[in-house]
Amino acid sequence: MSSLLSGGLLLGSASNASSSAANGASSTDPIQVELSGLGQLLSVLNTFQSSLQQIYAPAIQYGGGTATSSNPAVASVSTSTGAQNANYQLTVSQLAQSQSAITSFTLPDTSSTSVGTGSLTITTGSYAYTSPTSATGFTPNDTPVTVSITNGTLSGIASAVNGANTGVVANVIQNASGAYQLQFSSANTGTGNDFRITVSDNDGNNTDQNGLSRLAFDQTLAVGSGQNLTQTQSALNASYTVNGASASSSSNLGIQLGSNVSANLLTTGSSTISVNVDFGQLNSNAQALSNAFNTVQNGINGLLGNGATLQTDPIATQLPLLLNQEVQNTFSNGSSLLTSLSQIGLNYQSPSQYGLGGSLTLDVNSLQTAYNSDSTGTANLVYTAAQALNTLSNSFASYGNGSIVQEMNSLQDQDISNQLSAQSPLPNNTFPYNLQNLLSYPSSNSALTAQQISGLATYALIYSIGAPYALESLLVGQGLGLSTSGSFSATA
Template sequence: MNPLSGYNSSFSSFDSLLPNLSSLLSSGLLLGSSSAASQSSASSSATDPIQIELSTLGQLMSILGTFQSSLQQIYTPSIRFGGGTASSSNPAVASVSTSAGAQNASYLLNVSQLAQAHSATTSFSLSDSGTTVVGSGSLTITTGSYAYTSSTSATSFTANDTPVTISISNGTLSSIASSINGAGAGVVANVVQNSSGAYQLQISQASTGASNNFKITVSDNDGNNTDQNGLSRLAFDQTQAVGSGQNLTQTQAALNASYTVNGASGSNASNFGIQLGSGVSANLLATGSSNISVNVDFGQLNTNAQSLASAFNTAQGAINSLLGNQVRPSNDPIAAMLPRMLNQQAQNSYSNGSSLLTMLSQVGLSYQSPAQYGLGGTLSLNVNSLQAAYNSDSSGAANLLYTVAQSLNALANSYTSQGSGSLVNETRALQAQQRNRQLVIHTPQTPNTFPFNLQNLLSYPSGNSMLSAQQISGLAMYALVYSIGAPYTLNALLVGQGLGLSSSGFSATA
């Protein structure tokens, strides 16, 4: 039997229902409306508010980064009190220099003893230094310190470094001196000419100071290491008897420098880099007295003050421009608080040691409020006021600028530092929000619409398998009516199109 038996041509009038059913399927209930598509398109073309905010935060951090670089130049230790001058009333006794931390001060320096290097000379002398042989064997030189019982006698020797052994073959005074100096043993050897014109070998510790001594032991090829013949004449051990192991003659004892600074006693193994006070040092040149004066340079102080005002005003101006146009306190209170925090720092009182200068206004840096509340103010410098502060307390004025610059940098760092900076953390949160949003936008969705008619189904994505209950109901109604009105057409359209119909055919009866 024909599977379409019972078909009545009178039902072909149901074909007229197809446009209405197509309208039903294409309604808002079953199909995405054109208005929804246009809204989606408008949304995608609209400016992303998150991207605007990210751009603003990036610009803020850039402004603060430049601000911090300027501030760090003001309080860098090398120029914190840079340009200071120091003078010595007796440059023959001591020279003086300043470094970071130098402050206005006066020091009375009395030098009673210069530091000395341990030194000894051969007890014998030769008429020449380059031809007469002293001996052969080896010298072992050790640097360290003696436990003295007198200026030339000790009970023990404590080594500071590893002993150095030097081979000597038919050594003259000059060749021995050359071998010692080339060995890096911590001593210096020189051939000296005495008052009678004869030559002697002098050996000295390379460093000054009471604990910097030396000892020389000899392995003499003549078999006797401590006598007054051959190479053993260079033995020098002050725990041994003079002439029997202590064969060099001590010409200078190892001593520390002794001095007083404003009445306080001091001692140093070296004559150089003697600290008189914060950032002030002296090199001792002779015994005697000298008055040392140190003054902070006003030119550097003025430069630092100008730099602080300029850095502050530049940063606040850029922040005002940025926040005034793009950020409101209601949507970003963190960023909007920044200029007010900077305003507060410029007006704060700071701890400044014993100085009475604790506010920028006291050193000529006056704060001006902004025209609109919530924006950043400015600083202006009165050089005459700065000069007056310098005249009364130059070190206090310099230290105040240092402290304020450091405090402003710390505030900026609380916004920009990686890991804890508020702007950095806000940026990361917005970036995460933006990534999640983009993921939703670009993730393929299962279509929630259905073609306008069955003919369109042929070109519709094969993945359209998740239909709503309304869509399935509409499809069933469409199929029922169409099967009555045009079964052959329906069979041709639906077979194999993912609607669960068998390819063996479709049967419909009235």
């Protein structure tokens, strides 16, 4: 069968096929034209939706805020993506601080006179205090770190401690009289971040007031006998209130005031922290909304104008009218009095021809005025309008249930149906030209080959289903083995 098809025995001539193809290509199919126009409209809407989704994306909606502190000396403030517009009343009553202790002795220099040699074992943890400088026990937080002291000067000791990552920082300080002392402080602030220093002194006594043991600091021991440094500051948590609610923190940094709003506490006192939409970002969003609306309406107008592809399409002609109506609607905007785009400088302009899409223009001065009076309401209105326009567009463009998509599916089904109905069957009791051509192909009184007989029988069977007819005497005597006295018929 395949060889007969390829040989043209069961098909019309190549020239007829080419002619039919050429005629079909040259004709204009109105369904295909409309499908093309709807495809362009769908593309325009998809671009519009992408632009709208960028306008109200959370990273943009809440990522452009700025925060200010009415008293920067009390606290600095920062925001991150997701910060909401808000005001926070912050009152700091106590800063977090680390435990600090200083040598009871002084030296005239930092790098010549030696305190002593040996080793210091430093442990961070928490004391069980019975008074600010006396405790009954010590609970370690970390593994003790032993620091070898070979250079016993103040600078040498500080360098050795700071290089050992002990959780304690050593600093050489100069007092009011010009003499030098060594101060130790916990690296971390907050209660529970205390420290203990035990000494292995090369002079053989680890707790007295001579040699390296002068740096011993254990608040479970007596002052001067193992508690030889003088505490200058105890470890405390920061205490503060946010909008009247009390809170505390072991650190002064990264204090959470609200969602994605944090402050660094600098001193005691009060400050009002304000988080507001950044006008530059708001202006960009409003302009992007105007540009996206105008672009989609221009694209729609090009498909709906006089003589255009979709001028009479019932679905497409609804879209610009609904978009025009949407940008003139009022929107729910919480407690804000700003409910229409015209209130924030986004003004609607009617089209020159009824039935087409209008446009938006942005008045930046009006946007600035609205921002100055209600920055949150102005920003939320832009985001809400963008979401509403996206929802409307989605009702037309959504895969599966969008009205444009459904219309395209219906047109495609109709086009397929039309193509099938165009292939009308031949009248009953007639042989197609190519079948008769096959029968006359062999020379007179020559039998058909087995391949030709098989192809002819298959073709006749298939053709009889689509166009009923009788196979009578024409097949007789052509090598099919049929009796001349009988007849053979195949009908649908």
